[in-house]
Amino acid sequence: MIIDSDTHVVEDEMIWNWVSKAEARYKPLSLDSKEVSHAAYSSGSTRFWLIDGRIYGRGGQPSNVYAEGTRNIADSAARVADMDRYGHDVQVVYPSLFLNLCTKDVAAERAAVRAYNRWMASVCSATNGRLRWVVLPVPRDVVASAEEMEFGRANGACGVLMRGYEGDRTLDNPDFMPIFAKASDLDLPICIHIGNGSASYAGIENARSGFRNVLGNSMPTFIAFAALMLSDVPTKFPKLRIGFIEAASEWVPFAVRRCRKMLRHYGLKDNFDNLFADNRFYVTCEADEDVNQVAKITGYDNLLVGTDYGHADTSTELEAPALLRKRADLSADLTRRITTDNPKRFYAL
DSSP states (O other): OOEEEEEEOOOOGGGGGGSOGGGGGGOOEEEEEEEEEOOTTOOSEEEEEEETTEEEEOOSOOOSSSOTTTSSOSSHHHHHHHHHHHTOSEEEEEOSGGGSOOOSSHHHHHHHHHHHHHHHHHHHHTTTTSEEEEEOOOTTOHHHHHHHHHHHHHTTEEEEEEOSEETTEETTSGGGHHHHHHHHHHTOOEEEESOOBOHHHHTSTTOSSSTTOTTTTTHHHHHHHHHHHTSSHHHHSTTOOEEEESSOSTTHHHHHHHHHHHHHHTTOOOOOTTHHHHHTEEEEEOTTSOHHHHHHHHOGGGEEEOOOBTOOSTTOOTTHHHHHHHOTTSOHHHHHIIIIIHHHHHTTO
């Protein structure tokens, strides 16, 4: 059973048919440009969403490798056929737009999130478990987040999306404890995907994703790791699993060393002899990384791999599981755990 731990849907207009009548005034609008734009919140495209007064790129850079209806899951059967072609039994699907959505009005976010979650539940239900999805909370609205997570758990979701920044807060902020508690109760992992939920961060020159700073969308993930590693979140929620998704993995040795150096410098206790296992932290690696070196820190049981299917950027490698298995320097035991055992445990599949 090969599990692709990180794939994407490129949202299309059909999703907004699920916006409720009561929230119709918050329905995202589609915009088209005659020229490619690198405007705020875009990754360089000619198609955009207008949401709560801000313009967002559609996501999913141009590519001719995807069949019609696969990237937007308008044709779930075609998507599953593509999975068969690559030899993947399950795809875990993340959004595109919502990786960087940061509305001023929480009501606008709530409307879009509810529509997305209901649409994803509908399209994935027809695939007999082949497509699983990550439910979106509304981090500024504890009640709505709990409702959405319960809906997701009952309708095939296998994780909860969060970004390294939610608003201008890191994930160790007490405001997020109810989301962690609910996720733990529902046996849903927290999936910290590259992206950003802070308008302040996005407004910093070169902080956005795109050619100007390839690290821009990954930095909040690294910051989230440090915030959670040095917090009491893992001990407060001893069953909660936390994943760091699509930021690659070679940052792990650097981040762990820096955090532990800080603990030693200030005389603070380092309780984590087996850091990733003790905290139930997981991280996605890439097929061409020094996986053996990373595994010395994470252990064999806390690495995942994703293809980034649906996108066409520097993280995309549609044959990543097969490439890992072909590497002579990686043991069959390790690659089996990365592609099968670990994602089954992390996503409770």
